[in-house]
Amino acid sequence: MEAHPAHGRDPIGRIPIVDVQPVVEHGRRPAKAVVGETFEVTATLFGEGRDVLGAEVVLCDQSGRPGPRAPMRELAPGTDRWGAEVTPESVGHWTFVVEAWSDPVAAWRHTAAIKVPAGIDAGLVLEEGAALYERAADAVPDPAGQAVVRAAAHALRDDSWRPTARLAAALAPEAVAVLTAHPLRERVSRSLPMPLLVERERALYGAWYEFFPRSESGQLDPSVHGTFRSAAERLPAIAGMGFDVVYLPPIHPIGTTFRKGPNNSLSASRRDVGVPWAIGSPEGGHDAIHPDLGTIEDFDAFVRRATELRLEVALDFALQCSPDHPWVQKHPEWFHHRADGSIAYAENPPKKYQDIYPIAFDKDMPGLIQ
Secondary structure (H helix, E strand, O other), X not given: OOOOOOOOOOOOOOOOEEEEEOOEHHHOEOEEEEOOOOEXXXXXXXXXXXXXXXXXXXXXXXXOOEEEEEEOEEOOOXXXXXXXXXXXXXXXXXXXXXXXXXXXXXXXXXXXXXXXXXXOOHHHHHHHHHHHHHHHHHOOOOHHHHHHHHHHHHHHOOOOOOHHHHHHHHOOHHHHHHHHHOOXXXXXXXXXXXXXXXXXXXXXXXXXXXXXXXXXXXXXXXXXXXXXXXXXXXHHHHHHOOOOEEEEOOOOOEOOOOOOOHHHOOOOOOOOOOOOOOEOEOOEOOOOOOOOOOOHHHHHHHHHHHHHOOOEEEEOOOOEEOOOOHHHHHOHHHEOEOOXXXXXXXXXXXXXXXXXXXXXXXXXXXXXXX
C-alpha cells in the first residue's frame, strides 16, 4: 500500500493536537474497522492558561465528504486526553481528523460564575459576556436558537436586574444547550488526516466450517468420491449450525508420486486418494479442478448454493506442488535443490512430506508473478 498523506511531520496548530489514535505506523498504514463497528478516537489536546477547549472527530468517507461530527470529551479531568466514539457506515478508504478550538463563551461562564456573585468587576464581566453571546448568536444556524442566545445577551445588559439575575439568565439551561451544540470557536486547529480502512463485517469475525467435498458423496460406501454437486446437499445443514464460511482444502488434481496413505503413512493403496495439499498431476495444477470433484461449472453451482444460504466459500490457496505438478517439469528453478540436485521436499522434523515440494519464492520472482 502506498504511503498515506498522514505520513510525515505533524503540524502543530494554534492548539496542539498530538498522539491521535488509532494510528498504524504513524499513518503509513490504515487503522481498520468494519461497517457498523463503533470505535474510539483519542488525542491529547493542550490549551493555554484557563482556556476551555472543545473538540470533535470528523469522519470523511472515500470521496472525502465529511460525515457526522462526533463531539469529544476529556476522558479524565486534568489528563488533556480526549476521546469520542465514531461509527463508519460503508466500505472503503476513509480518513478521520481531530478538530479542536478554544471556547471563549464556556471560559467566560466559568469566570463569571466566580466573579459576579463575589461582586468583582460584575458590570465589566457581564458586558464582556453580552458581547460574546452576540458573536455566538451569529454562528447558530437556526433562528430559534439565535433568538435564545440574543435574549440572553440582552439580559446581560439589562441594568434593571441585579447582576446575579442577569448572570442567571445567561446561564439558563436553554441558552447553555444552544451554545453547547453550536459553540463559538476560536483558534480552530486540525490534526493531519489519518487513514481508516473500513471493510465488511466478515473481515472482523465469522464461524468457519472446514469441509472436504470428496467426503460428501451421499453414499454409505466411504470409497465413493464426493463431488461438488453431492457436497452442495450438505450446505443447508452447515448453515443451520450457524456457520458463516465454508472453508475448502485445495480442490486441484492430486499427485501420485510418493502419495501418502491414511495418517501420513508412506504406503498408499490404489484406493487412497492422497492429500489435497499435494497439488498437481498430469491433469493440471493450480488452475485446474480435480476431475472427481466435477467441473468449474459444478464448482460455480456449489458457490451459488452457498450464497443462497448466506454462506461464503473460502479456498485454501496453497502455494506448493506435488512432484507431478506441471511446474516441476517446466520450471524446476522455482524449487529448492539439494546438493545432489534433487528437489527438496517439505519437512517439519520429525515429519517428512515427500509428496510436497515447497516453492522457492526468491529463485525467480518475476517468473512466478507472470
